[in-house]
Amino acid sequence: MLRLPAFRYISPRTLTEATARLAEGGPDTAAIAGGTDLLPHMKRRQRCPTVLVGLRHLPELQGIRGTPDQGLTIGAGCTLAEVTQHPGIREAYPALAWAAGMVATATVRQMGTIGGNLCIETRCTCFDLPLHTRDALGHCFKDGGALCLVAPRSPRCWAIASSDAAPLLIAIGAQVRLVSAAGERAISLRDLYRDDGLRPLALQPGEVLTEILLPPADGRRAAYRKVRRRGTIDFPVLGVAVAARFAPDGTVKDASVVLGAVASAPLVVPEAARLLEGSRLDPETVRAAAVAATRSARPLENTDLAAAWRKHLVRVTVERALREMAHA
C-alpha cells in the first residue's frame, strides 16, 4: 500500500482563519477539502506539502442556497454526492447533477467536493504514475524536471484539464467566489483556468474557492457527456458540455460548447456556439458545430486511448450532447 508522507494538519474554525493560515503558510502549505485528489498525489509523492489546512467543515463553504429564479449558490465544500442528489439542482440544473455524478466512483463522490473537482490537478500519463515508475521514465515539468515527456521539444506542460464539473459549469455561465486574506472577488469560472498544465489555476497564493454561483436557470438547457474507458472510476478522456437558451420560436438564443480533457484548460469553442445560435438544432447545424469543435480540439497522446480517437470522438460526442440537449 502507498503511504502518506508526514504532514501537519490544521483545522481552522472560520474561513478568515483558514485564509490567514494559508497566507502565512507559503508554498509548502496546501488547502484540503475532500482530499480525494490531493491525498493520492501525496501518496505518489507528486506533491509533498508539509502543512494541510482543512477547509471541508468551514461553515462558509457549506450549503446550497438560493432559488433557480435568482440562481443557486453552491458551497465549494459540498460533496459531489450532495450536488448530484440536491433536489433543486436536479430540477433546475439537471445536467450539473449528472456531470457531478460522473466523477470517479460513488465512494469518492461521498468525500470529494465540488470545489475540489473544479481545482483538480491536470493529468498526464507521464505524470500520474507511482514514484519508482516516474524515476525510471524521467521527471517532467510537472514533476520537478525540465521537459515535457509527451512533447519533448515543447517548452510547456501539456497535462490535461480533467474536471467533469468545470466544462458544464462554464457552459452554463457559472461564476466562482475566491477569498483570500487580502479580500475576495467573483470571477467567471472560465477565467479560473489557464492553458498551462503546470499552473492550471489562476488562483492567487492563499486564495480559496468558496462558492459556485449559478446564473438563473432561465429556461437554459444543458447536457454533459463523458467519454472514458469504463463506466465508472476513470477520469474523462473527453468531456463535452453544451448549453443553450431558446427563443419562444424554438430557435437557439445563445449557446455554448465547452470541451474537457483535450487541453490544459476547459476549451470553450465559440465557433461552434455561433453556428448553433439562431438554429433549431437541425442535424446539419449540429454536425457543423460538432465539426467546428473537432477542429479546435488538439488532443495529445497523454491520456488513455489514442489521440486520434479522442479527436474523432469530439465530433461524435458533441453531436450526441446537442441531440440530448435538444430533447432535454
Added chain:
Amino acid sequence: MPEFALIGRARPRVDAAGKVTGTTRYADDLALPGQLWCKLVRSPLPHARIVRIDPAPALALEGVAAVLTGGDLQTTYGILPVSQDEQALCADTVRYVGDPVAAVAAVDEATAARAAALIVVEYEPLSAVLSIEDAMQPAAEPIHGGGNVQKAVALEFGDVAQGLREAAYQRDDLFFYDGSTHLAMEEHAVLASFAPDGILTLWSSTQTPHYLHRVLSKVLGMPMSRIRVIATPVGGGFGGKSDVLNHELVAAALARATGHPVKCVLTREEVFYAHRGRHPTVIWIRTGWGRDGRVTALHLRTWLDGGAYGSYGVATTYYTGALAPLTYRIPHYRFEGLRVFTNKPACGPKRGHGTPQPRFALECHLDKVAEDLGFDPVELRRRNLVAPFSPTVNWLRVTSCGLAECIDRVVAASGFAQKHRHLPPGRGVGFAVSGYLSGAGLPVYWNDLPHSEVHLTVDRGGRVCVFSGAIDIGQGSDSILIAVVAEVLGLQPEDIQLVTADTALTPVDLGSYSSRVTFMAGNAAVQAAQRMRALIARAVAPRLGVPPEEVRFADGHVAAAGDGARRLRWQEACTVAEAVHGTLSASGAYTPPKLAGPYKGSGVGPSAAYSFSACVAEVAVDEETGEVQVEKVWLAHDIGRALNPLLVAGQVEGSVYMAVGEALFERQGYRRGVHAGPSMLEYKSPTMYEMPAVETILVESIDPEGPFGAKECGQGPLLPVVPAIANAIYDAVGVRVDEVPATPDKLLRALTRAKGGPARIGPTAAPPAAFGPVTKVRRPEDEDAAAAGI
C-alpha cells in the same frame, strides 16, 4: 433418494463468513513482536550492469538494521529446473525496470522506504531489448548470455504437407494476443521469522508453498527440514503467486541477518513489476480442409514475449501448442513455438497458461474458414469434434468429454442460430469452444511422489480434521476438501475442520495451479476418508452385527445397512474405533497416471482428465466510436460433476470477467521498458459496468477418474470467451478481430477503413520463423496401424 448428501448441492463457501466480515487473516494482517520492515531497491533501467552499490548512507540512518545486496544471495533459482536464471537480488546485471538490487530492513515501513531511497546504485546502461523482433535480431544485446531465444520447439505429428496436399481449401491467418496481468486484489506479502533454535518460519501469500519450501532451502543454503512454509489465505492468485518471488527470499535472508522477524508487503506498483502474467504472443495458423468441412491438417506457430526471466515460460511455450488440438480430430499437426527474453517484467502463468492465445487464434480462424466454405460456424466445429475416450494427434488421452452437449446447450440457450447474421447492425453473436486440463500430469521438478496427499484425524469429540497442503486462493478448495470428506463420512461440513498449506503440519500438495486441486487433492481426500471409514466400519461392525461392508455412514451416524435402527452416533462410533485401533488417522494420496507421449516435450499437456467449454457471446458495438459492450455470455462447461454448482458458477463468472478484460480492455503496456501505468486506475480492468450477464450451463460427463466424477473449472471457462467476443464483433460490424484487446481506438480505425478495404485489426507480419529443425513424432493412429500390421 438423492445419490449424495452434499455433493452436487449449492452451498456457500466455508470461508465466506471470514471473508465478508474481514476476519480472515491474510499475510499482510500478520505481525510479530520485534518485527522489521523490508523494502526493496529496484532498478530504474530496463537493462544495465551494476557498477557499484553503496549501502552506507542507508546503514547510517537511525532504525536501519541491515542492508543486503546481490553479493549476499548469489544462488540462482527459478520455478523450473531448466530455468534457474533468477537471483533474489541482482548481483551483476539488472534485466527489467523493477529488478531488485538491494534490500533494507528497518524498524518501520517509513524508515525502510527512506533508507532504500538513500542507497546509491551506479549503473552502466546496456541496450534494452523490448520486443520479440528486437530480441531475434542477431546483434541484440544478450539478456542471459547466448541468444535471446530462450526456447524453440518444433514438433510434427503426422505429415502436415501431406494433409495440405489432400486439402481442397487452405487458409492461414496471423494473430496477436497482448500481455495482461493477474490483478489479484491482494498485494503479495511475506513474513519471515527465525526461532531461537534456528528454524525459519515463513508466511506468504503464495499459491505454491511446496515449491517455495524447496527454493528457500536452495537459496538460503538451509535444509528443508529447518524451514517451515505457511501459505496464508490468498486474496486472489490467478497464477501471479505461483512463482517464488524475490521478496520472499529477501525477507527470509534479512530475518536471518538481523535476528528479527521481517515483513515485506509489495505495493501495487511492485506487483505490476513482479508480474508473471500473460505472455504477449503472436500466433500464425494454417489449416487445410476437405469439401466435407473436415480438417486435413493444422500448422500452428507461436512467438512468446517472455520478459526478463524464464519463470514457467518453457512450459508456457509448450502449452501454446499442446492444447490447441484438444477439441478437434486433427489428422496432421505441426507445432512450432519459441519464447524470447526481453527487458520487461517476466511473463509466466496466468489463468489458462499459454492456451488462451492459440485458442483465441484457432477459434477466430475457424470462423473465417466456416465463412469461406459456406458452413455455419457451429456445424464446422461439430464435424471435427474430438470423440470421448480417444487420443488426440499429440497423444493427449481424452476421457470423458461433454463438448458436443456443451455446444448443443449453449447454442440452444443463446438462440445462436436465430441471431447469427440476423441481428441488426451493431449487434452480433459469436461462438467458440475450448478444452483445458484438470491438473498437469507432471510436477515442475522430476519426482515419483504423489502430487497431493491428505491426512485425516478424529478428536474425542468426533471432530474430523483434514490436513492438506492445498491453499485456497479464492477458488474454493477449502470448501471442496471439506465437502468431499463430509460426504464420504456421512457428516456435515460443520463437523470438519481444515489445516492447510503448512509444510510442518500438512502433507504435500504441489500447489494451487494448473486447475489441479479439486481433482488431485480431492481424490486424495476421498481416499483418506474412505480409509477412515473402513477403519471405523471394521471396529463397529461387530456392535452392529453386520460385516464391515454393510456398515453405512450417513446423517452423522454409522448404521447397519438395511436396518436404520441399529446405529451409533458418529462420535460413539469413533470412540469404539479408537478403542480398537488406537489413534484414528488415515491418509490418502493421488498421483496422476503416466500419460506422456513418446516425444521430448510430451510432459506438458497430459492430464488425467480434460474439461470442455462452449461459449456464445452477444455484443453491441457502437459504430461511431468503436466501443463494445458485451451484453451477455452463455457458457456451457463440462465439469465432469459439479461438486458444488455455486462454486462452479463462481469460477465461470470469474473466468468470463477476466476474459472480457483480455478481449477488450487490459494490456500490460510499456513505454521504453517502463510500465505504462502500474496502478489500479491506469490498468484498465473491467468494472461491474462492463461485466456482461452470464448464463452458466453445467454439463456433467462424470469423469471416471475425477473425485465423484469432477473435473476442473477454474481456468477452462476463460478460453472460449475471448474468441467468442471477437467473433461476435465481426458478426456485429464486419471487422475481423485478429488482435486483442480490441480497444475502441483500434476498432474505430478498422471501421473507418472498412468502407475501403478489408476491415481487420491485427498484425501484418510474423517474426522470423527460427524454430529449428522439426522433430517428427508418430501419431497414436500410426501406433495402432503398426500394431495391426498395416
